[in-house]
Amino acid sequence: MIKVHHLKKEFFDKKGGKIEAVNDINFHCLKSQIFGLLGPNGAGKTTTLRILATMMKPTAGEALVNGYQVVKEAHKVRQSIGFLSGETGLYDRFTPRETILFFGRINGLSEKLISTRMSDIFKILDMESFKDVRVDKLSTGMKQKLSIARAIIHNPPILILDEPTAGLDVITARVVVNYIKEFRNQGKCIIFSTHQMAEAEKLCDEIAIIHKGKILSSGTLAELQAKFQEQDLEEIFFKLVKVKAEGEV
Amino acid sequence: MNRKNISLVFKKEIQGAIRDRRTLISMIVVPLIFYPLLFLGIGYFSVIGQRNSENIPSLISITGAENSPELIEILKKDKNITIIHSENNLDDKLVADNIQLTIDIPEQIEIERDYRENNKIIPLSLNMHYDSTAQNSLVAKKRVSLLIDAFRRKIIEERLNKIGLNSDFLEPFREQWLDIAPEEKKIGFMLGSILPYLVIILIFVGAMHTAVDITAGEKERGTLATLLVSQLSRLEIVSGKYFSVMVISAISMLLGMVGLSIAFLVPAYLLGEVSIINVHFSFTLFLLFLLILAPLVGFASAILILIGIFARNSREASSYTTPIYMVAIFLGMISLSQGIELAQPLFFIPILNNSFVFKELLMGTIDWNHITATLISNIGIALLALFGTVKLFNRESVIFRS
Numbered sequence: 001m002i003k004v005h006h007l008k009k010e011f012f013d014k015k016g017g018k019i020e021a022v023n024d025i026n027f028h029c030l031k032s033q034i035f036g037l038l039g040p041n042g043a044g045k046t047t048t049l050r051i052l053a054t055m056m057k058p059t060a061g062e063a064l065v066n067g068y069q070v071v072k073e074a075h076k077v078r079q080s081i082g083f084l085s086g087e088t089g090l091y092d093r094f095t096p097r098e099t100i101l102f103f104g105r106i107n108g109l110s111e112k113l114i115s116t117r118m119s120d121i122f123k124i125l126d127m128e129s130f131k132d133v134r135v136d137k138l139s140t141g142m143k144q145k146l147s148i149a150r151a152i153i154h155n156p157p158i159l160i161l162d163e164p165t166a167g168l169d170v171i172t173a174r175v176v177v178n179y180i181k182e183f184r185n186q187g188k189c190i191i192f193s194t195h196q197m198a199e200a201e202k203l204c205d206e207i208a209i210i211h212k213g214k215i216l217s218s219g220t221l222a223e224l225q226a227k228f229q230e231q232d233l234e235e236i237f238f239k240l241v242k243v244k245a246e247g248e249v
Numbered sequence: 250m251n252r253k254n255i256s257l258v259f260k261k262e263i264q265g266a267i268r269d270r271r272t273l274i275s276m277i278v279v280p281l282i283f284y285p286l287l288f289l290g291i292g293y294f295s296v297i298g299q300r301n302s303e304n305i306p307s308l309i310s311i312t313g314a315e316n317s318p319e320l321i322e323i324l325k326k327d328k329n330i331t332i333i334h335s336e337n338n339l340d341d342k343l344v345a346d347n348i349q350l351t352i353d354i355p356e357q358i359e360i361e362r363d364y365r366e367n368n369k370i371i372p373l374s375l376n377m378h379y380d381s382t383a384q385n386s387l388v389a390k391k392r393v394s395l396l397i398d399a400f401r402r403k404i405i406e407e408r409l410n411k412i413g414l415n416s417d418f419l420e421p422f423r424e425q426w427l428d429i430a431p432e433e434k435k436i437g438f439m440l441g442s443i444l445p446y447l448v449i450i451l452i453f454v455g456a457m458h459t460a461v462d463i464t465a466g467e468k469e470r471g472t473l474a475t476l477l478v479s480q481l482s483r484l485e486i487v488s489g490k491y492f493s494v495m496v497i498s499a500i501s502m503l504l505g506m507v508g509l510s511i512a513f514l515v516p517a518y519l520l521g522e523v524s525i526i527n528v529h530f531s532f533t534l535f536l537l538f539l540l541i542l543a544p545l546v547g548f549a550s551a552i553l554i555l556i557g558i559f560a561r562n563s564r565e566a567s568s569y570t571t572p573i574y575m576v577a578i579f580l581g582m583i584s585l586s587q588g589i590e591l592a593q594p595l596f597f598i599p600i601l602n603n604s605f606v607f608k609e610l611l612m613g614t615i616d617w618n619h620i621t622a623t624l625i626s627n628i629g630i631a632l633l634a635l636f637g638t639v640k641l642f643n644r645e646s647v648i649f650r651s
């Protein structure tokens with residue numbers, strides 16, 4: 001459902017120096033699959049996901065999301081995705097019900113569809129008790145549930161999650177992880193980024209290890225373990241980084 | 250561009266603004282309550298202060314009183330004047346407001362009552378000291394100079410009588426001045442001197458917080474990203490935000506006009522300076538006000554949104570809006586000074602033109618050249634700013650600045 005082909009993104013820093021945030025990457029993710037982008041800070045995860053979510057335009061290469069081109073058919077792509085990141089905020093002065101109503105409307109849903117979707121989602125995410133409480137009065141866990149609800153109100157087949165558990169306490173993080181699994185069971189395609197090896201190990205059907213804008217290796221956990229003769233993902237990662245560094249010298 | 254989407258964004262921003270105490274304060278409390286109270290307060294205290302010093306007797310120190318006992322008699326008759334006798338450090342006492350005026354009558358012969366041709370007598374000179382920065386001293390000066398004037402007229406009359414003339418000799422005719430300015434125009438003049446300035450400030454102040462909050466603030470809190478991945482186009486987002494800032498700015502402006510009119514008219518009425526019955530702001534005039542202020546609202550909102558989108562966070566946006574606000578105050582202030590007439594080309598400078606045309610309208614002048622120039626420049630710049638905002642909104646380096 002997502003196809004990334006020789007994708008490239010360059011930035012220019014303040015001195016005019018070129019930063020190759022994403023450097024010629026290729027991968028694809030399928031339906032009912034959780035695809036993990038694993039890499040340290042600055043690896044290019046956020047940039048990749050932002051391009052997939054049509055928020056940024058690639059410098060070169062192309063990406064297809066749900067069969068649509070991210071640049072030329074951005075509108076169609078946005079209909080197909082739900083986007084969530086550690087930084088995406090909520091409107092403090094609105095209640096969860098108002099929030100969901102607004103996001104349903106700006107995603108072009110009919111009032112009737114919004115109300116059925118909303119009550120379903122509130123039930124599944126166990127949000128009934130606080131649906132009319134202003135967001136600034138909610139706990140972190142409640143807010144994260146609302147963020148998820150906001151991202152899936154239009155029932156997108158694809159979820160793009162940028163470090164969705166970053167900054168959450170273990171309990172809330174667990175809630176999020178469980179919903180990610182649940183969405184896979186519903187047949188959605190999920191691409192998510194993380195810098196936590198353990199999380200990737202537990203959750204991902206397929207993992208791409210990304211470092212300095214390049215995908216060093218990808219495959220299922222078992223494939224990676226077989227290829228590098230290592231059980232531990234962390235060891236695999238360091239092996240890869242070391243090989244790459246030596247290759248550069 | 251879809252009108253329904255624009256209205257979704259618009260409604261969301263207005264709803265958020267109404268629930269924001271800071272917006273309510275700058276949009277409603279400041280123009281409708283704080284401004285009028287401030288001006289009523291200033292007016293009240295200056296009137297009270299003036300009345301107080303008019304009730305306080307003036308202490309006057311006279312040296313050389315023996316040189317003109319007649320003048321001393323006249324001064325003594327005034328209940329509000331107390332003559333005290335002190336000799337040294339007079340000016341220090343004056344500055345310290347221990348006394349309000351000093352008179353020094355030089356040693357000279359008695360004032361000449363007769364007047365002959367080839368009179369050789371040098372006129373007596375009265376040296377008086379006062380402090381122009383002390384209200385009480387100014388009151389003393391006013392009192393004393395009235396009395397001295399009466400004294401002078403008395404002597405002149407005596408002299409004239411001696412040669413067989415009376416005071417008509419000095420007054421071949423009388424002046425009669427009649428102010429025929431209509432009451433509305435007088436009020437217009439009064440309001441026109443300060444209302445445009447205050448209203449212009451309100452247009453900026455009322456909208457500033459909201460404009461920053463829904464642009465730079467959304468960027469900072471990460472909610473902007475959620476709008477960008479929705480079905481809304483960037484133009485729709487910018488338009489919805491722009492209209493909501495305009496509405497808030499306009500509400501603040503209208504409330505300010507109401508509040509300030511009350512603040513000006515109530516004391517003027519109480520002091521009997523204008524009869525309120527004569528005030529009728531016609532509906533056409535009101536429409537003209539809107540015609541001239543609406544483009545300014547559009548202009549201010551566009552500039553504020555532009556700055557808000559450009560800034561990294563709300564703090565940065567606030568520091569960018571401060572100079573804009575100062576320029577607005579400065580341009581508005583030019584209209585405060587009486588007697589300045591703008592040349593036609595200057596009517597293309599926004600804010601300056603709004604305040605001058607507003608002033609003209611308050612005085613009953615409708616100059617279509619000025620109005621047209623004002624409309625063209627305001628709308629033109631607002632459109633440019635909006636165009637710039639949409640451009641900025643499409644730039645990754647601006648939206649994802651950190």
Ligand SMILES: Nc1ncnc2c1ncn2[C@@H]1O[C@H](COP(=O)(O)OP(=O)(O)O)[C@@H](O)[C@H]1O
Pocket residue numbers: 011012013019020021039040041042043044045046047048645646649650
């Ligand atoms: N808007 C931007 N402007 C300039 N440089 C950027 C921008 N966004 C990211 N970068 C740079 O691109 C690189 C990759 O960043 P990012 O995709 O955020 O990494 P990650 O999400 O894996 O931590 C970093 O070096 C970062 O500094």
Ligand SMILES: [Mg+2]
Pocket residue numbers: 042045046047163
């Ligand atoms: Mg990141």
